[in-house]
Amino acid sequence: MTVFLSDADVRSVFDWPMAVSALRQAYAQGDDARRYPPRVVARGESSWLRTLTGVAADTELMGAKLIAVSLAARTASYLIPLFDQRSAELVALLDGHSVTGYRTAAASALAADLLAVPGPLTVAVIGSGFEARNHVRALAAVRELKVVQVYSPRPQSRARFAQDLTDLPQPVTPVDSAETAVAGADLVLCAARSRDETPTLRGTWLCPGVTVVSIGSTLPEQREVDTDVLGRADVIVADVVDEVLHDTGDLIAARAAGLDVAGKTCSLADLVSGRHPGRTDPAEVALYKSVGSAVQDLAIASMCLDAAERLGFGIHLPISIQPVRK
Numbered sequence: 001m002t003v004f005l006s007d008a009d010v011r012s013v014f015d016w017p018m019a020v021s022a023l024r025q026a027y028a029q030g031d032d033a034r035r036y037p038p039r040v041v042a043r044g045e046s047s048w049l050r051t052l053t054g055v056a057a058d059t060e061l062m063g064a065k066l067i068a069v070s071l072a073a074r075t076a077s078y079l080i081p082l083f084d085q086r087s088a089e090l091v092a093l094l095d096g097h098s099v100t101g102y103r104t105a106a107a108s109a110l111a112a113d114l115l116a117v118p119g120p121l122t123v124a125v126i127g128s129g130f131e132a133r134n135h136v137r138a139l140a141a142v143r144e145l146k147v148v149q150v151y152s153p154r155p156q157s158r159a160r161f162a163q164d165l166t167d168l169p170q171p172v173t174p175v176d177s178a179e180t181a182v183a184g185a186d187l188v189l190c191a192a193r194s195r196d197e198t199p200t201l202r203g204t205w206l207c208p209g210v211t212v213v214s215i216g217s218t219l220p221e222q223r224e225v226d227t228d229v230l231g232r233a234d235v236i237v238a239d240v241v242d243e244v245l246h247d248t249g250d251l252i253a254a255r256a257a258g259l260d261v262a263g264k265t266c267s268l269a270d271l272v273s274g275r276h277p278g279r280t281d282p283a284e285v286a287l288y289k290s291v292g293s294a295v296q297d298l299a300i301a302s303m304c305l306d307a308a309e310r311l312g313f314g315i316h317l318p319i320s321i322q323p324v325r326k
Contacts, residue, residue: 001316005304007095009314013307014098016141019106019300020113026299027110027272029057031240036294038243046072054294056302060085065096065297080301088323092305092314096297099304101134103296107268108189108213109138111237111288114271115278116187116211120144124185126178126200127192128152128161131215135189140168148172151181152192179205190214190224197221197249203228208283214250218291222249225287230254234284236265237276239296244289251289269295 005013036054047070055062063082069075078096083089121143125132128150136148150161150172158174165172175181182188182205190201193216201212203226212233217224230236230250238244245251245262254261268288270276279286308314 002090002320003092003305003308003314004317005092005094005308005314007097009308010094010098010102010304013304013311013313014102015307016106016109016138018303018307019102020110020138020142022299022303023103023106023110023296024272025058026056026295027269029269030273031267031269031293031295032057039294046070052292052294052297054298055085056298059298059302061091061298061302063294063298063301065100065294065301067096067100080297082298082301082305090321092301093317094301094304096301099297099300100292101130103300104131104215104290104292105134105138106300107239107296108135108215108288108290109142111239111268111271111290112139112187112211112213113142115235115237115286115288116143117209117279117282120146121186122147122184123149124178124181124183124188125150125161125172126152126181126188126190127216128154128157129192132189132191133161133164135191135213135215136165136168136172139187139189140170145170149175149181149185151175151178182206185210187211187213191216193217193222193224197223199223199226199229199250201225201229203230203232206232206285208285210285211279212285212287213290214287215290217249218247220247220249220252223253225250227254227257227259229287230261231257231259232285233287234264234281235278235286236261237268237271237278237286237288238265239268239288239290240293241265241267243291248289248291
């Protein structure tokens with residue numbers, strides 16, 4: 001029978017260390033384009049539907065994530081169907097809203113753990129929303145955090161962010177500028193774009209040996225880090241190399257400025273599997289750039305399904321979609 005997991009079910013069974021482990025296992029198998037083809041976006045006058053599909057190499061599941069957006073209503077719905085590869089049976093349907101936030105942060109934590117200098121980390125966070133909070137929690141699951149400083153334009157948002165994370169061992173300190181947050185940081189998390197798409201992180205602020213995680217600009221018209229950040233980066237790790245290089249505003253601007261970003265970019269799968277060394281010197285600047293992928297969605301959705309079955313969450317649907325013989 002097909003299992004349905006609501007967003008509340010997903011949040012109830014989710015676990016950060018398990019999520020990072022699931023992604024490590026998935027990326028160790030590689031990111032074969034036959035298994036994970038490029039995303040497709042269908043556009044209407046005031047709506048669009050994005051589809052990410054994948055056939056996992058490390059589990060017996062295949063599936064997709066559908067993102068339906070109404071620009072007029074300013075709303076979005078996320079749906080993840082999972083199928084059995086052997087029988088084509090519909091195994092599960094998941095509300096994908098929290099899965100999307102969780103998988104982005106868990107993938108960033110995986111990359112940061114492999115790229116950042118060893119030991120406890122001093123972290124700067126630019127942004128104070130849902131993604132920023134998830135990322136701090138994900139990072140805390142893989143590394144000890146010495147100091148966390150957060151900046152976003154509104155003081156009340158910074159204060160709320162710090163309050164929301166009081167359960168973590170280390171305090172989160174609001175500061176009044178992005179440059180102040182970044183000063184002396186081992187790891188900089190960029191999780192917010194400016195309203196006018198002016199980059200929120202500048203390369204002149206970065207110390208040698210820093211690792212930058214950039215998740216907030218995923219479309220050609222969006223900007224988050226300036227070209228100097230890309231110029232100073234000795235290695236760039238991308239979850240989806242082609243999309244990061246050609247479909248994100250930051251990398252488009254860097255190429256337009258004459259930077260050879262492609263020559264120093266590798267895939268997250270190559271980093272995880274050891275096919276690429278990542279950082280080769282403690283003083284190098286490393287950058288992880290994420291646009292999101294079906295590898296991540298399937299790994300986290302499958303992990304949540306397994307946990308839900310163990311813990312008794314979810315609803316068995318009274319109807320089913322029967323595979324037909326072809």
